[in-house]
Amino acid sequence: MRVLLSTIGSRGEVQPVVALASELRALGQDVRLCVPPDFREWLEDLGFAVVPIGPELRGTATAHRVPPTADRIRKAAEDTVTTQFETVSVAAEGCDVLVAAGALQFATRSIAERIGAAYVYASFCPITLPSDLHAPPPMPWRSPGKAENRALWDEDARRWNTFFGGRVNEFRAAAGQPPVEDLPTHVFSGQPWLAADAALAPWPEPGAPRVVQTGAWTWPDERPLAPELRAFLDAGEPPVYFGFGSMRAPAEVAEAALEAARAHGRRAIITRGWAELAAADAPDCLGIGESNQQALFRRVAAVVHHGGAGTTTTAARAGAAQVVVPQMYDQHYFAGRVASLGLGAATEPGVPSAAALTTALDTALRPEVALQARQFAAAVRSDGASTAARRLLTTTPLSVA
Incomplete structure (x- = not known):
């Protein structure tokens, strides 16, 4: 089976994906990674096929910060969606399963549907997945006041649909796919995975089948200290x-x-x-x-x-x-x-x-x-990546949901 693992972020997002990739490779699977170019050399040294996506990110920590405006946010959002559709489409060629891990994954599910591949969305923190039992992550643009959790998630959905949904649907229309009415629901899918430790970051709805908590994806770092x-x-x-x-x-x-x-x-x-x-x-x-x-x-x-x-x-x-x-x-x-x-x-x-x-x-x-x-x-487990790899092999090929 050929698996594409895609993430957009810093090492905190990439290293868990490497952990899953390593477990899948140990099980004899063909793994490809789509990650920012900052990590290409490291991953290729580990023997993985890498398709870089977007610009290098490292300079963002020292670059001059330009005050955001609605126009700048919209332009950046549209550019991000375009880059994802163009790059992930190439990376996904010949793949049976596409895994989108972390935030801002807008194109992967549409591409999975187009090529007939299975799709999994994975989060690294409970509050990035919708639930009436918690609010979404704090953001600078959040409405003031003490709104109900559901109202805050609805506000997030409107923002996703406004800034990202139009460009997503443009690419879907060009591929003959029907439009997505609610982008977060589309991205998160019917059963997202939570790649977080159950003792440290538990899903707030115990036993709920809607979210699969695999445990944190920990890459066993064996490098000696300098x-x-x-x-x-x-x-x-x-x-x-x-x-x-x-x-x-x-x-x-x-x-x-x-x-x-x-x-x-x-x-x-x-x-x-x-x-x-x-x-x-x-x-x-x-x-x-x-x-x-x-x-x-x-x-x-x-x-x-x-x-x-x-x-x-x-x-x-x-x-x-x-x-x-x-x-x-x-x-x-x-x-x-x-x-x-x-x-x-x-x-x-x-x-x-x-x-x-x-x-x-x-x-x-x-x-x-x-x-x-x-x-x-003692309560923090180290087998999250192996749990996720086994589940990926035994369940996801059966459905693209």
């Missing part, structure tokens, strides 16, 4: 890790991070990330690039991060206390889960100050929080 990093870890008590992935972060965040670690008598590891944060030239601070978080997080006193699904799950599985500094989308959900589960603390959204990080670390570095994090780690 010698300089190992030496730093070995040279003293466990440091505090600071990393914000693909998020924007001004240079002063690195200074605030070190100040907060020092306030607790801790050393700091600061990941440069896509914002290219520069760590201070000091013996108690080490700046690093991308590394094996699965190994590193087992050796730190706490993990301070942006709250992406992958980083939160990796830290939870490692038994590390956490401080979440949410910026957007599902990160607010994971900030709340970390706090409510007693695994650490969260700051207010936005750029964190040294004082805010120091206060959050007051909680995260407590012995009882460290103990809770270690105990909770």
